Amino acid sequence: MKITPLGIWGAYPPANGATSAFLIEEEGFRCLVDCGSGVLSALQTHIPLHELDALVITHYHPDHIADVGVLQHGVMIETMLDKRDRQLHVYAHANDEDQFSNLQYGKYMRATAISPQQTETIGPWHVDFCETDHPVYCLALKFTDQHGVSAVFTSDTAWTPNLLPFIKGSELLISEASTYHHMIDQIPGHLSGRQAGQLAHETGVERLVLTHLPQYGNINDLVAEAKDVFFGEVTLADPAKTYRVGKG
Numbered sequence: 001m002k003i004t005p006l007g008i009w010g011a012y013p014p015a016n017g018a019t020s021a022f023l024i025e026e027e028g029f030r031c032l033v034d035c036g037s038g039v040l041s042a043l044q045t046h047i048p049l050h051e052l053d054a055l056v057i058t059h060y061h062p063d064h065i066a067d068v069g070v071l072q073h074g075v076m077i078e079t080m081l082d083k084r085d086r087q088l089h090v091y092a093h094a095n096d097e098d099q100f101s102n103l104q105y106g107k108y109m110r111a112t113a114i115s116p117q118q119t120e121t122i123g124p125w126h127v128d129f130c131e132t133d134h135p136v137y138c139l140a141l142k143f144t145d146q147h148g149v150s151a152v153f154t155s156d157t158a159w160t161p162n163l164l165p166f167i168k169g170s171e172l173l174i175s176e177a178s179t180y181h182h183m184i185d186q187i188p189g190h191l192s193g194r195q196a197g198q199l200a201h202e203t204g205v206e207r208l209v210l211t212h213l214p215q216y217g218n219i220n221d222l223v224a225e226a227k228d229v230f231f232g233e234v235t236l237a238d239p240a241k242t243y244r245v246g247k248g
């Protein structure tokens with residue numbers, strides 16, 4: 001699978017940036033993970049909107065869903081223009097019924113409820129879910145290809161041992177790193193760079209990519225923090241790069 005960061009910032013986007021989203025592609029199937037502020041614009045620098053097949057939402061904080069409304073409009077208008085010939089499938093948890101029902105959009109977008117109890121087949125992948133430790137109900141995602149190679153997205157979370165067995169055995173960990181370790185007590189519900197490194201170390205992944213980055217401080221310090229405890233490859237998520245997992 002090919003993974004492209006579209007939005008790497010937590011909370012709000014800087015000029016010409018975007019908050020949380022990744023594009024995942026394999027065998028011509030294209031899936032968006034989260035749809036934060038600025039993401040619809042960033043997405044279209046990679047693919048035309050009508051080529052998007054699915055969207056997975058991890059939780060309903062604005063920096064993960066801000067662009068869902070404009071995505072709905074885009075899908076509707078491109079369908080009316082005969083550019084798009086199918087529904088967009090949206091996967092999200094239904095613990096917040098109002099937010100979940102808002103994802104359904106006429107005949108244009110169809111929402112499917114996801115939960116840690118059930119593996120979902122989305123395009124060429126099996127996708128598993130794990131509850132994180134966050135002020136609102138939030139799911140980490142594990143995408144596994146047909147050869148059993150997987151990548152995990154932590155989404156938003158504080159340190160929780162729940163994630164360890166979920167991540168173990170994955171090739172790539174894309175972890176949030178919302179703040180610096182000396183500030184972690186001030187930012188509840190999130191990880192520091194060092195804690196992201198600890199997740200990678202304790203689960204034995206090969207590579208760690210840090211995302212959901214803070215607008216303050218020197219973000220390269222997050223990499224240094226992670227490298228203090230994890231000896232594999234550590235990088236900041238970079239929208240100019242793509243990350244390959246497995247053969248696809």
Ligand SMILES: [Zn+2]
Nearest residue numbers: 059061134156
């Ligand atoms: Zn959040």
